[in-house]
Amino acid sequence: MNDSVKYLLPENRIPRHWYNIVADLPQAPAPVLHPGTQQPVSGADLSPLFVDALIEQEVTTEREVEIPEPVREVYRQWRPAPLYRARRLEKALGTSAKIFYKYEGVSPSGSHKPNTAVPQAFYNKEAGINKLTTETGAGQWGSSLAFAASLYGLDVDVYMVKVSYNQKPYRRALMETYGARCVPSPSMETAAGRAILAADPQSRGSLGIAISEAVELAAQRDDTKYALGSVLNHVMLHQTVIGLEAMEQMVMADADPDVVIGCAGGGSNFAGLAFPYIGRNLREGKNTRIVAAEPAACPTLTRGTFAYDFGDTAHLTPLTKMHTLGNSFMPPGFHAGGLRYHGMSPLVSHAKELGLLEAVALPQTRCFEAAVQFARAEGIVPAPESSHAVRAAIDEALDAKAKGEERTILFCLSGHGHFDMQAYTDYFAGNLNDITYDENLLQQALAELPKVSG
Numbered sequence: 001m002n003d004s005v006k007y008l009l010p011e012n013r014i015p016r017h018w019y020n021i022v023a024d025l026p027q028a029p030a031p032v033l034h035p036g037t038q039q040p041v042s043g044a045d046l047s048p049l050f051v052d053a054l055i056e057q058e059v060t061t062e063r064e065v066e067i068p069e070p071v072r073e074v075y076r077q078w079r080p081a082p083l084y085r086a087r088r089l090e091k092a093l094g095t096s097a098k099i100f101y102k103y104e105g106v107s108p109s110g111s112h113k114p115n116t117a118v119p120q121a122f123y124n125k126e127a128g129i130n131k132l133t134t135e136t137g138a139g140q141w142g143s144s145l146a147f148a149a150s151l152y153g154l155d156v157d158v159y160m161v162k163v164s165y166n167q168k169p170y171r172r173a174l175m176e177t178y179g180a181r182c183v184p185s186p187s188m189e190t191a192a193g194r195a196i197l198a199a200d201p202q203s204r205g206s207l208g209i210a211i212s213e214a215v216e217l218a219a220q221r222d223d224t225k226y227a228l229g230s231v232l233n234h235v236m237l238h239q240t241v242i243g244l245e246a247m248e249q250m251v252m253a254d255a256d257p258d259v260v261i262g263c264a265g266g267g268s269n270f271a272g273l274a275f276p277y278i279g280r281n282l283r284e285g286k287n288t289r290i291v292a293a294e295p296a297a298c299p300t301l302t303r304g305t306f307a308y309d310f311g312d313t314a315h316l317t318p319l320t321k322m323h324t325l326g327n328s329f330m331p332p333g334f335h336a337g338g339l340r341y342h343g344m345s346p347l348v349s350h351a352k353e354l355g356l357l358e359a360v361a362l363p364q365t366r367c368f369e370a371a372v373q374f375a376r377a378e379g380i381v382p383a384p385e386s387s388h389a390v391r392a393a394i395d396e397a398l399d400a401k402a403k404g405e406e407r408t409i410l411f412c413l414s415g416h417g418h419f420d421m422q423a424y425t426d427y428f429a430g431n432l433n434d435i436t437y438d439e440n441l442l443q444q445a446l447a448e449l450p451k452v453s454g
């Protein structure tokens with residue numbers, strides 16, 4: 001039997017708790033600092049941007065955080081998400097490895113992002129908030145938050161990186177279908193946007209700039225909060241439903257991964273799958289390898305510095321210690337827009353420093369090559385972001401083959417690429433190249449990192 005095999009959990013097995021890796025880490029992560037005083041932030045410092053329930057989740061050290069029943073009700077629409085064994089891909093590769101993937105493209109917006117968008121919208125509604133502001137790169141987060149907000153009657157303003165706004169009109173249409181307002185960033189609506197445009201009227205935008213715009217507006221109004229789709233601890237927490245389900249499904253498959261892989265932009269789908277496995281490594285002394293796959297054009301984990309930095313370009317956010325390319329770094333335009341961020345989740349960064357995970361940087365043409373091979377074997381067209389995980393998984397399978405080893409590989413297929421077919425068109429036309437970032441600009445951005453004492 002060479003066909004795909006699907007492992008489905010019954011609905012009542014949607015996790016009841018999210019998993020918090022902080023409880024199992026041998027060393028606590030560095031505190032978040034106030035940009036003015038450089039002292040650890042208090043809950044009150046964060047409350048202009050986030051409601052209390054999310055601030056509590058940002059700092060909790062409890063291992064398990066209960067998932068509210070109404071959130072589980074919404075999850076039920078697409079969760080538990082399926083886990084597949086990629087038998088046809090294994091055959092196409094002629095590998096002795098077993099390849100499993102957890103598929104998050106079954107959500108309404110087509111990616112893992114609603115796993116956190118729904119609880120974020122839920123907690124904001126509960127706290128009496130009327131409106132959310134946010135940024136989006138490729139549009140996956142904006143459309144996921146727009147979907148979640150539509151469930152609770154919240155307004156959403158999405159600041160979309162201008163280069164993606166122009167490249168991905170259908171993502172914008174999707175956000176508008178759910179009722180959100182979508183603004184190309186940098187915009188004239190904020191002081192941050194106006195300052196960028198004054199310096200560079202042709203600015204293509206970046207996630208760092210779009211975050212500045214969304215944060216600036218949320219901070220000005222009591223009934224408005226900000227929502228972030230990755231990077232923060234509470235986002236990593238919400239995404240652990242991926243790994244908690246996958247662990248049960250791997251037991252159903254009577255297999256245990258030797259290596260767990262996710263693509264990493266801000267780190268959330270990667271952490272979602274990997275953190276429960278890292279926790280198991282720490283608690284049970286297991287040695288499951290954990291691999292983050294990032295784009296060579298924006299290599300935060302492999303080339304960034306582990307240092308305090310701002311999350312945004314206009315320096316409105318608190319300082320977090322993370323792998324960063326520098327908040328002024330402007331990644332080149334490439335197709336995996338969701339991976340074009342200067343920073344990385346502080347928890348993922350901290351785990352990397354502790355030696356709990358590895359990272360690889362992959363050029364986009366090799367990722368598209370892997371994505372096409374995957375689509376032709378498995379029938380699912382990966383999002384350009386997810387193609388990095390597909391590449392890393394195929395490389396593991398080929399390595400196992402070359403060494404004549406058995407290896408069980410589990411990766412997160414974080415989303416489908418149905419809104420990204422222009423990228424595939426460009427790939428087939430031979431118009432994609434392996435753009436790399438400018439080393440001088442990187443060094444310049446790193447030299448501009450904020451000076452933090454101690």
Ligand SMILES: *Cc1c(COP(=O)(O)O)cnc(C)c1O
Nearest residue numbers: 140230265266267268269338415
């Ligand atoms: C946004 C996105 C990513 C990158 O974000 P992470 O927080 O690193 O997961 C990856 N894959 C897809 C499909 C996305 O939409």
